[in-house]
Amino acid sequence: MCSVFKSPHHWDVVFRELGKKYGPVFTFWFANTPHIVVTDIDTAREAFRRNDFAGRSESYFGSQLSNDEFQDVVFTDYGHTWEALRRVAHSAAQKYSTNDKLAYLANDCVKQTVKTILEKEGEGQAFVPRDYIYLMFLNILSISAFGQSYDMEDKEFKQIKYALKDFGKEAGSRFLLWEFSPLFRLIDRKMSQKQRRLMRELVEMIRNKFKPHYDDYSDAIERDFCDALISAKNEALREGKESAPYLTDDNLAMAVFDLFFAGTDTSQQTFQWILLLMTYYPEMQRKLRQEIETQIGDRMPTHEDRNRCHYVMAFIAETLRIRNVTPFGVPHKAVVQSTIGNYTIPENTAILLYQSLILRDEKHWTENGGEFVPERFLDSEGKYMTTRPKAYIPFSVGRRQCLGEKLAIADLFLVLVAFLQSTQDYDIVLDSNGGIDPDPNIVDQFSPSEYKILLKKI
Numbered sequence: 503m504c505s506v507f508k509s510p511h512h513w514d515v516v517f518r519e520l521g522k523k524y525g526p527v528f529t530f531w532f533a534n535t536p537h538i539v540v541t542d543i544d545t546a547r548e549a550f551r552r553n554d555f556a557g558r559s560e561s562y563f564g565s566q567l568s569n570d571e572f573q574d575v576v577f578t579d580y581g582h583t584w585e586a587l588r589r590v591a592h593s594a595a596q597k598y599s600t601n602d603k604l605a606y607l608a609n610d611c612v613k614q615t616v617k618t619i620l621e622k623e624g625e626g627q628a629f630v631p632r633d634y635i636y637l638m639f640l641n642i643l644s645i646s647a648f649g650q651s652y653d654m655e656d657k658e659f660k661q662i663k664y665a666l667k668d669f670g671k672e673a674g675s676r677f678l679l680w681e682f683s684p685l686f687r688l689i690d691r692k693m694s695q696k697q698r699r700l701m702r703e704l705v706e707m708i709r710n711k712f713k714p715h716y717d718d719y720s721d722a723i724e725r726d727f728c729d730a731l732i733s734a735k736n737e738a739l740r741e742g743k744e745s746a747p748y749l750t751d752d753n754l755a756m757a758v759f760d761l762f763f764a765g766t767d768t769s770q771q772t773f774q775w776i777l778l779l780m781t782y783y784p785e786m787q788r789k790l791r792q793e794i795e796t797q798i799g800d801r802m803p804t805h806e807d808r809n810r811c812h813y814v815m816a817f818i819a820e821t822l823r824i825r826n827v828t829p830f831g832v833p834h835k836a837v838v839q840s841t842i843g844n845y846t847i848p849e850n851t852a853i854l855l856y857q858s859l860i861l862r863d864e865k866h867w868t869e870n871g872g873e874f875v876p877e878r879f880l881d882s883e884g885k886y887m888t889t890r891p892k893a894y895i896p897f898s899v900g901r902r903q904c905l906g907e908k909l910a911i912a913d914l915f916l917v918l919v920a921f922l923q924s925t926q927d928y929d930i931v932l933d934s935n936g937g938i939d940p941d942p943n944i945v946d947q948f949s950p951s952e953y954k955i956l957l958k959k960i
């Protein structure tokens with residue numbers, strides 16, 4: 503473990519070397535906890551489709567979101583509560599991913615953001631787009647979740663962003679040391695206690711938004727994600743489903759929390775990559791604009807436009823492939839003793855799916871697997887491939903696979919198209935950047951190093 507903390511490189515570089523040296527399945531020790539690392543797609547698909555590896559280990563961080571009082575989807579171990587919560591959260595997320603409301607919402611949020619950028623930053627002035635992107639995706643999710651939007655100066659917006667984003671930057675890799683070393687938590691107690699407090703306040707905030715939904719809930723109209731979950735709970739109660747006892751108000755509020763926790767940062771960070779890549783490769787920006795102009799023009803983008811905008815879809819897919827923001831996925835746990843390939847895996851062992859290695863492995867992606875080539879997702883007629891290559895796993899595989907995949911793609915598509923439409927009188931130009939390698943200071947994610955862009959009038 504020391505070797506990865508001491509390394510000046512991103513963990514991806516270190517694990518890539520380990521993968522080359524030790525093959526498709528190897529053990530890595532975080533302090534005194536062994537983690538099985540899987541780097542082969544066939545082995546991963548076979549193992550993760552089974553319930554045997556659908557568990558989550560008890561973790562320091564996870565215990566703040568799933569504990570005796572309430573449980574969420576992401577951190578709850580395999581069992582009835584997880585199954586019940588996952589089912590209702592998945593169905594709500596799927597519903598939202600094709601909802602016309604989402605198309606209007608994304609369009610409004612983007613237009614408002616571009617207007618604010620032009621007012622605050624002005625034409626031709628370089629600025630860091632990070633906070634604007636965060637606000638845009640947070641608003642899309644918060645309006646979908648409980649019908650509330652924020653502006654940059656809102657106290658609550660600042661609180662959410664600080665707890666889920668800025669504090670993470672401040673704490674850096676200490677997060678991992680807190681996770682694996684109670685002693686380090688004690689030594690570093692001022693910061694680790696602050697982290698617990700921030701999380702507690704955030705959980706409380708979301709619960710306070712969820713509960714009042716009962717007061718004016720009506721079966722006739724589904725306003726947002728909270729209503730969708732209440733409706734799923736009522737249905738389970740009415741029909742006497744086995745899942746009903748697990749759908750407590752506190753658990754459902756935590757499922758809403760997951761939307762923020764698992765959905766905002768992943769989506770907004772992916773969009774930061776999209777913006778960086780399309781300014782880094784201006785000829786690709788032109789191609790994106792051309793397609794949008796011919797296929798959609800000035801009207802508001804809809805979900806159906808995904809079937810027309812093949813290059814836009816390929817560009818998003820390639821960004822998710824080469825700059826997958828969750829390179830190591832989320833650790834799974836063996837719920838029983840089982841096997842991966844020829845290895846016996848003891849009960850309770852943690853397992854990591856090393857997604858980013860599979861996503862760039864030359865075995866599956868030819869020798870240019872490390873390069874950004876959106877065309878690899880287009881067929882010979884230039885159409886976006888409907889069947890994805892088997893090694894395309896930015897959202898993981900199997901029982902725990904991301905339940906927000908469809909929603910994330912819908913959001914990214916709508917936001918990208920609306921962003922390019924709203925800036926059609928400009929070239930989006932990269933002003934300064936640290937290249938397109940992931941920031942080596944954020945070791946367990948793929949985050950772009952800070953960059954500045956400007957809107958240059960054509």
Ligand code: HEM
Pocket residue numbers: 575576577588591595760761764765766768769772827828831832833834896897898899901902903904905906907909910
């Ligand atoms: C680009 C955007 C996203 C990426 C790359 C991403 C990726 C992932 C990955 C790799 C996992 C771990 C799967 C596993 O354990 O095997 C995951 C889990 C999860 N994601 Fe996403 N995600 C994204 C967006 C979203 C959105 C928008 C939502 C909200 C609806 C969401 C909700 C979840 C939840 C609830 C889980 C936990 C599933 C479970 O444990 O059963 N994600 N995601």
